[in-house]
Amino acid sequence: MVDNIVEIASILVLLLIASYVGTLVLGNLRLARAATGGVEAERKLLDVRVAGLVQQQLLERERVESKWNGFRKFEVWKKIEEGGGICSFYLRPHDKKKLPPFHPGQYLTFRLQLPNDKQATTIRCYSLSDSANQEFYRVSIKRNPPPRDAAKANLAASVSNFFHDQINFGAILDVKAPAGGFWLDLTHHTPIVLIGGGVGVTPVLSMLNAVAASHSTREVWFFYGVRNKAEHIMREHFAMMEREYPNFHINICYSEPTKDCVAGVDYQHAERVSVELFKKVLPSNNYHFYLCGPPPMMTSLYEDLTAWGVPEEAVHFEAFGPATIKKVAAQQAAPATTEAGAAISVTFATSGKVVPWDGKVASLLELAESNGVSIASGCRAGNCGTCVTAIKSGDVRYIREPGEKPEAGSCLTCISVPKVDLVLNA
Ligand SMILES: Cc1cc2nc3c(=O)[nH]c(=O)nc-3n(C[C@H](O)[C@H](O)[C@H](O)COP(=O)(O)OP(=O)(O)OC[C@H]3O[C@@H](n4cnc5c(N)ncnc54)[C@H](O)[C@@H]3O)c2cc1C
Ligand code: FES
Structure with a gap:
């Protein structure tokens, strides 16, 4: 009873805040009306933004309240082959309790017991590849290819291969709560560019889906770089995003299109994702950029974006392996000497x-x-x-x-x- 009263009271407070914010925004919108168009359009935009703000505040409260410590048991509810060596795993909490929302772009940490290694557990992280959802978490995992140096090959130690070959419907997994600092703030409405290379598409796909789920009218440019159709996952999903959301601009880039790849249908650009391409396609450089992909792609994009005049704080990135982006070194490395000046x-x-x-x-x-x-x-x-x-x-x-x-x-x-x-x- 008391819980219900507290719940209702806090929702009322949120609605009051929302209506106050709404009044402020409406005031600003009215001032800008002459420049921006009709009152009706403004009102609709305002409604969407206020509803979005309330939704985000409720989600944030839920995220904090239902986060768990340590590892929690999840079961595999669905396993879907996406093609291109990528498989998606849909996970539900084994205790059937509430599933906390997360920030789009965050990842899950898994603790695994590999069959040939009964002594130790192995940890791996996988980005959440869908928006927050009450039903399930989804990760999309690429099967790791054999290492170039055959002496280092040890298939039994590869977690991605273990997932593909041995984790099926009903498997129980130990999972840590969503974490990570590479995420999109859904309370903001600044235009964004999301860039995914190969399986690095997963966190930015989560961001794209989350913007769609929040009904935001935020301008979103999405660049997905793969070699060709064989590596291009979720083709129909991206095509639907382009069709259904007028604020989304989906750009699929094939660096090595094959004969069966149809320009304008399967892909838009027969080239790698690059700043040269952004210069041709984007109206300006005035965006926040979120990138995740192989290290060479990230390094060149980061360097070229900053050379194009994009401020460092507008370039956000995540690496799945060792990060080579100079920004990390420049911002975070310690001085080469002690405080006293010694090497x-x-x-x-x-x-x-x-x-x-x-x-x-x-x-x-x-x-x-x-x-x-x-x-x-x-x-x-x-x-x-x-x-x-x-x-x-x-x-x-x-x-x-x-x-x-x-x-x-x-x-x-x-x-x-x-x-x-x-x-x-x-
Ligand atoms: C924050 C974060 C998010 C991530 N998100 C994703 C994601 O969304 N999707 C995704 O796919 N990955 C993601 N990754 C990468 C992921 O965590 C693993 O690094 C990746 O799956 C490779 O792990 P692995 O155990 O298969 O191989 P490795 O860790 O590269 O190798 C482990 C051992 O297995 C051997 N080995 C590996 N593959 C083979 C093979 N085919 N044959 C023989 N021996 C082999 C290696 O030589 C090594 O001895 C993410 C990483 C981070 C840090
Ligand atoms: S704490 Fe996860 S790798 Fe260092």
Whole structure:
């Protein structure tokens, strides 16, 4: 009873806030009426925005209230082959309790017990590929190809192959709550450009679907880069988005179209996604850009966007593997010396490597990887705990707040940098 009263009271407060915001927006719209067109159109736009604001506030409250700690059991409710080596998994909480909404662009962290490795669990992250939905979470996973170096091949250790081959309807999985800082704020209405390369389309697809579900009239440009039709997933879905949403501009780019690819039907551009293409297609550079794709694509897009005059804060990105974008290094790396001006060295004790810290890589994890030292990683964002490494001596600084603090005497290498000479157990 008391819960119901509190619930009704808080919805009333939200509606009051919404009507206040509505009054303010309506005032501004009226001032702009002469320039922007009829009152009726303004009123409709306002209705949509106010409804969207209320919806987002309710979702945010639900997101915070129903978030869980640690791992929760989910069951696979549906498994769909998307083509191009990508398979979508629809997940429902095993306890049948409420499914928290999430920010579009965030990912899930999975803890898996691979059949050949009964001793340890393996962590991997997969972006949510649909908008928040009361029924299910969806992830879309690409089957990893064999490594170029045949000596490194170990199919039994590949989680993506495990998902494709062994995770089916009814399988139970351990899943952490949605996390990650690469997400689209649905309370804003600024025009955006969403860019996905290959399987990197997943987080930006979630953003696209979320804008559609929120009934926002926000201007959205969507660029999806693949080699050809064989890799192009969810073709009908993207075609429907283009047809049904006048504010969406879907651009499919094939870098190597084959004979069976029909220009204007399957794809719009026979070229890679690039800033040269944006210059031809976009009305201006005045957008927020959200990109996720293979490292070379992200690096060149980031550099070319900033060279085109797009401010750094308007370029948002996520990497599925080691990020090479210079921005990360420039913004987050620690100075190459201690506060007292002394050079810093990092010793990877188990690997027997001593490496100078020159401040050019983003984290200790990247320093390890670029020097052939293997440290397991999952989210690469301080949330999953996979990269935790014991500190034998020295101290680190975190470049962002860890999702979960590691035990004293260890550090999350994906988000830390050395403060002084450091010896790591790696
Ligand atoms: C935030 C975030 C979001 C992500 N979102 C997505 C997403 O939406 N979709 C997606 O597909 N991925 C996504 N990823 C990438 C994903 O987490 C894994 O990195 C990816 O699936 C590869 O994992 P893997 O275990 O198959 O292979 P790896 O981690 O590359 O390899 C593990 C081991 O298996 C071996 N191996 C791998 N493949 C083979 C093979 N075919 N044959 C023989 N040996 C092999 C390797 O040599 C290695 O020893 C995301 C990553 C991050 C950090
Ligand atoms: S890789 Fe997930 S916390 Fe470092």
